[in-house]
Amino acid sequence: MGNRPAPVIRVATRPLRIGTGLVMLAVAAGALAEAARLQGLPGTTSIGPGAFPGLVAIVLGIAALILLSGRGDKDAEPLRIEHANRVLLGAAAIVLFVLAMAFLPILGAIAAFTCGFQWLMGERRARLLIGGSLGLTAAIWVAFGLLLNTPI
16 A cells, blocks of 8 residues: 555647647637727726736737747657646636635635635645635735725
8 A cells, every 4th residue: 555656647749739729819819809898987088997808818819829839849748747636626626616706705715715726736734725815815805805996
C-alpha cells in the first residue's frame, strides 16, 4: 500500500492550442457583442459601462489570435496534466460557482468557492483557507461595493 503516482494525461499541443484559441475567440466575440449592448446614462458623454468589458474582450480576442497563429509550436512537447482528477474537479467547481451565484448571496458564494477551490488544489492549512477566502471576499466587497458603488 505505497503512494501511487498521480495520474498523468498527455495531450497533443497543436489540437489543444487550436481548440482553446477557437473557444477563446468565440467567448471574446460574445463578450464584445454584449459589451456593445451596455448603454450609458442618457445625456452623458463619459465612457459607458461597456468600455471595460469591451476592452477585456478585445484583449482576449488578440490573445486567441496569437494562440491560433501557432508561434513557437514547433518546439512544443505534449502537454502533461499530472493531477487530471483535480483539473476536472476544478472545472466542475467553477461551473457550480457560477450556478450558485443565482441562489446564494454573491459574497457567500465567493468565500465558499475560494475556500473550496484552494482545498481542492491541495491546500490544507485552515488559517490560509479561511483567511484567504475571507480576505479575498473582503477585498471584492471593498473594491466593488464601497469604491465602485456597485450593488453586491
